[in-house]
Amino acid sequence: MPLDLQPIKSSNDNVMLDELGDQLRELSSTQDEDSWPAVQLQLCGSAGVFRWFVPRLWDGYEWNDEDVIKGYLKLSSACLKTTFVITQRTAACRRIAASANDEIKNRLLPDLASGKTFATVGISHLTTSRRHIGKPVMHARETETGFVVNGFSPWVTGASAADYLVIGAEIDEGRQILFVVSIGTKGLIVDTGQKLVALTGSQTGAVRCEDVFISKDCVLSGPVQNVMSSVTGTATGGFQTSTLAIGLASAAIDFIANEARQRPNLTDQFQALNEQLVSLQADLLSMARGEMSRTKDELRIDANSLVLRATQSALVAAKGSGYVQGHPVGRWCKEALFFLVWSCPQSVLDANLCELVGTD
Numbered sequence: 001m002p003l004d005l006q007p008i009k010s011s012n013d014n015v016m017l018d019e020l021g022d023q024l025r026e027l028s029s030t031q032d033e034d035s036w037p038a039v040q041l042q043l044c045g046s047a048g049v050f051r052w053f054v055p056r057l058w059d060g061y062e063w064n065d066e067d068v069i070k071g072y073l074k075l076s077s078a079c080l081k082t083t084f085v086i087t088q089r090t091a092a093c094r095r096i097a098a099s100a101n102d103e104i105k106n107r108l109l110p111d112l113a114s115g116k117t118f119a120t121v122g123i124s125h126l127t128t129s130r131r132h133i134g135k136p137v138m139h140a141r142e143t144e145t146g147f148v149v150n151g152f153s154p155w156v157t158g159a160s161a162a163d164y165l166v167i168g169a170e171i172d173e174g175r176q177i178l179f180v181v182s183i184g185t186k187g188l189i190v191d192t193g194q195k196l197v198a199l200t201g202s203q204t205g206a207v208r209c210e211d212v213f214i215s216k217d218c219v220l221s222g223p224v225q226n227v228m229s230s231v232t233g234t235a236t237g238g239f240q241t242s243t244l245a246i247g248l249a250s251a252a253i254d255f256i257a258n259e260a261r262q263r264p265n266l267t268d269q270f271q272a273l274n275e276q277l278v279s280l281q282a283d284l285l286s287m288a289r290g291e292m293s294r295t296k297d298e299l300r301i302d303a304n305s306l307v308l309r310a311t312q313s314a315l316v317a318a319k320g321s322g323y324v325q326g327h328p329v330g331r332w333c334k335e336a337l338f339f340l341v342w343s344c345p346q347s348v349l350d351a352n353l354c355e356l357v358g359t360d
């Protein structure tokens with residue numbers, strides 16, 4: 001397995017992106033589904049993928065939204081597990097890069113860009129998880145020199161492989177902070193990853209804080225109301241969730257295309273799905289250029305619908321063979337369910353439910 005790929009510095013480097021995609025696809029079909037994608041991440045690091053998202057000042061390539069989307073579309077059609085882990089890593093890097101804390105940026109970003117270190121996020125309890133409980137699940141008490149943090153973040157992908165975590169906590173009256181904490185800090189407990197319907201290999205589990213002291217110089221943003229929307233360029237639930245859904249849908253549609261070459265009865269179905277795919281990809285890229293008036297949530301609703309229908313259509317085409325453990329189509333069907341629960345705003349949940357219930 002060659003791990004010294006040429007750095008992919010532009011989203012137009014199609015040959016190199018395809019080569020990386022081929023290697024990821026091969027690994028995802030041979031590796032145990034529940035394993036952490038260590039080799040895949042090493043490959044991506046060697047191909048410069050982690051630099052796409054980091055500003056030039058810290059040795060990144062600073063790709064714009066459109067280029068990042070083109071890259072993510074290729075990666076997610078090859079291996080959703082690896083690409084999903086990269087999105088959580090990227091979310092941590094972006095929040096560090098967007099912070100006004102120069103010391104922490106200088107200290108962490110060069111090694112994160114090269115892949116020498118790994119960071120991930122536990123922030124959903126500030127946006128889409130545990131919000132109905134009415135009191136913060138991760139609480140920070142302010143002291144003279146920093147904060148004492150107690151509670152848990154229910155979902156943190158790759159925490160067991162991380163060097164640093166970017167975590168959110170609430171103080172009082174809705175004021176929140178985002179901070180960086182090193183693995184091994186006293187009182188920080190990383191739970192074992194949960195056994196999931198799919199993507200178990202992403203090693204997603206809870207992180208608990210028991211009187212964890214966070215000094216002021218480890219705070220990235222806040223205290224402020226709605227810390228997640230207080231820093232530009234880091235909005236949650238942006239294009240990446242839709243992009244990965246569309247990437248996975250394209251893998252399933254490619255499968256149907258291959259089958260249709262020998263089975264003409266599949267041609268119309270392939271063409272119908274492919275037209276929807278091409279149209280959604282075009283919408284996604286024009287939105288990334290700021291050219292379209294659709295909302296991100298509308299795009300997400302269509303992306304969720306397509307990935308579920310495309311993966312299940314691939315299963316119909318693969319028939320019983322696709323239902324056998326180890327066939328990629330069965331894995332794609334399970335992975336597609338993730339988009340029903342990953343960082344879904346209420347309007348997306350409502351629309352997904354209407355489609356499933358049959359009232360849209």
Ligand SMILES: Cc1cc2nc3c(=O)[nH]c(=O)nc-3n(C[C@H](O)[C@H](O)[C@H](O)COP(=O)(O)OP(=O)(O)OC[C@H]3O[C@@H](n4cnc5c(N)ncnc54)[C@H](O)[C@@H]3O)c2cc1C
Binds near residue numbers: 158196202
């Ligand atoms: C595989 C995976 C990986 C993830 N990785 C990350 C990550 O790396 N970082 C990160 O920050 N987030 C991550 N997330 C979190 C994700 O983005 C969502 O926030 C999460 O899926 C929301 O689900 P929840 O069960 O926590 O929602 P909740 O809203 O907390 O729902 C939990 C339960 O509460 C009950 N409930 C919900 N709403 C109500 C209500 N209004 N009234 C009464 N009861 C209610 C229901 O019984 C529900 O089952 C991940 C999620 C998954 C599944």
